[in-house]
Amino acid sequence: xxxxxxxxxYLMILMKTISFLNLTLxxxxxxxxxxxxxxxxxxxxxxxxxxxxxxxxxxIPILVVSLYCSLLCLFxxxxxxxxxxxxxxxxxxxxxxxxxxxxxxxxxxxxLLLLANTIQYLPKKYWKxxxxxxxxxxxxxxxxxxxxxxxxxxxxxxxxxxxxxxxQIFLQGVTNFxxxxxxxxxxxFMVLMVKDQYSEKExxxxxxxxxxxxxxxxxxxxxxxQEYSTELVKMTETRERNRLAREIHDTLxxxxxxxxxxxxACIALIDIAPEATKIQLKSISEVAHQGITDVRRSVSRLxxxxxxxxxxxxxxxxxxNEMSTATNASxxxxxxxxxxxxxxxxEDIIYRVIQESITNSIRHGKADRxxxxxxxxxxxxxxxxxDNGVGCHDVTKGFGLHHMQERLNMLSGELNYNGDSGxxxxxxxxxxxxxxx
Numbered sequence: 001x002x003x004x005x006x007x008x009x010y011l012m013i014l015m016k017t018i019s020f021l022n023l024t025l026x027x028x029x030x031x032x033x034x035x036x037x038x039x040x041x042x043x044x045x046x047x048x049x050x051x052x053x054x055x056x057x058x059x060i061p062i063l064v065v066s067l068y069c070s071l072l073c074l075f076x077x078x079x080x081x082x083x084x085x086x087x088x089x090x091x092x093x094x095x096x097x098x099x100x101x102x103x104x105x106x107x108x109x110x111x112l113l114l115l116a117n118t119i120q121y122l123p124k125k126y127w128k129x130x131x132x133x134x135x136x137x138x139x140x141x142x143x144x145x146x147x148x149x150x151x152x153x154x155x156x157x158x159x160x161x162x163x164x165x166x167x168q169i170f171l172q173g174v175t176n177f178x179x180x181x182x183x184x185x186x187x188x189f190m191v192l193m194v195k196d197q198y199s200e201k202e203x204x205x206x207x208x209x210x211x212x213x214x215x216x217x218x219x220x221x222x223x224x225x226q227e228y229s230t231e232l233v234k235m236t237e238t239r240e241r242n243r244l245a246r247e248i249h250d251t252l253x254x255x256x257x258x259x260x261x262x263x264x265a266c267i268a269l270i271d272i273a274p275e276a277t278k279i280q281l282k283s284i285s286e287v288a289h290q291g292i293t294d295v296r297r298s299v300s301r302l303x304x305x306x307x308x309x310x311x312x313x314x315x316x317x318x319x320x321n322e323m324s325t326a327t328n329a330s331x332x333x334x335x336x337x338x339x340x341x342x343x344x345x346x347e348d349i350i351y352r353v354i355q356e357s358i359t360n361s362i363r364h365g366k367a368d369r370x371x372x373x374x375x376x377x378x379x380x381x382x383x384x385x386x387d388n389g390v391g392c393h394d395v396t397k398g399f400g401l402h403h404m405q406e407r408l409n410m411l412s413g414e415l416n417y418n419g420d421s422g423x424x425x426x427x428x429x430x431x432x433x434x435x436x437x
Contacts, residue, residue, distance in 0.1 A: 033159030365389020392419030
């Protein structure tokens with residue numbers, strides 16, 4: 001709550017308190033005056049001054065206080081509809097008029113209090129003007145009504161006559177002070193209300209400016225997000241094409257190399273060793289079927305079939321045995337560290353790098369002896385594949401080497417190769433914490 005709102009709240013309480021004290025004092029003075037008239041047996045002189053008999057003196061303070069408390073209760077009703085507000089204000093005006101009849105004059109503080117409450121709590125601005133006009137008309141009507149019957153009313157000064165002169169001056173001064181203080185409080189209340197409304201309007205304008213700025217930024221961000229989304233789709237498509245290219249190259253390349261080399265061996269053996277040729281063809285068939293299975297799984301974004309069924313070590317041994325049988329190449333391997341407890345993506349890359357290297361050695365290097373070594377080097381895994389093939393002095397990075405590099409980049413790894421005296425590949429990447437068993 002703002003500072004102005006807090007002060008307005010306390011000013012409202014002060015106005016209610018001042019009106020209560022003043023009305024209570026006036027009603028007590030009236031009751032005391034009537035009681036003194038009866039006690040001093042001067043009622044005949046008193047009645048000569050009036051034309052209407054007053055009610056019992058003790059009822060006046062009780063009725064005034066009760067009606068005023070009822071008025072405060074009506075003030076506390078909030079969240080009403082327009083019709084309910086009209087009924088509420090009409091009831092409040094009726095209570096004020098009744099209190100005025102009891103004290104024989106219109107007390108402006110009550111109408112000021114009603115105005116302050118209406119201005120503070122009415123929810124809609126266009127309602128406030130209508131009710132302000134209604135209350136103003138009611139005040140003028142009340143004044144005119146009391147003016148028309150003034151000759152029949154007992155003036156407040158008549159009741160003061162039954163007090164000593166010093167007491168008369170004091171009591172008159174106190175009631176006048178309360179009335180003046182009530183008006184001053186209302187004026188301060190109105191000034192703060194106007195200031196608060198102005199501040200609220202400025203705050204709303206500022207919030208609107210901020211909202212417009214935020215909407216502009218949001219629109220810019222939305223446009224950027226759409227651009228990023230379009231770019232992401234393109235990147236995803238490119239990444240997926242590259243993935244499929246790598247997977248199909250690795251699986252089909254590996255399988256076709258084994259098939260081609262095996263068929264060439266069968267052509268050479270078929271005349272001199274038919275039974276050996278049948279065994280060779282059976283191995284070639286198994287390699288072909290495995291290649292088709294791996295292609296299907298790659299298209300479906302699954303791991304190689306061997307890694308789905310076997311651990312990494314057994315899957316690699318299976319690759320070595322199949323290629324050795326299909327191509328008659330000698331493949332030696334040495335695992336100097338446990339390779340069965342890596343993360344899936346690490347196992348996939350190890351499997352694919354070794355598979356591609358063996359395929360290249362046989363297909364391009366015409367190698368018949370291949371050595372595979374896997375060991376740990378500090379916190380990294382070191383993979384070495386060496387063959388006795390024809391080698392290459394001027395190595396051009398082809399599809400296979402390029403895909404191996406892409407796979408290693410995913411794990412912040414590196415790829416080194418050398419084509420002197422056969423072909424030598426070293427793949428190295430940092431290991432993460434081992435997965436749970």
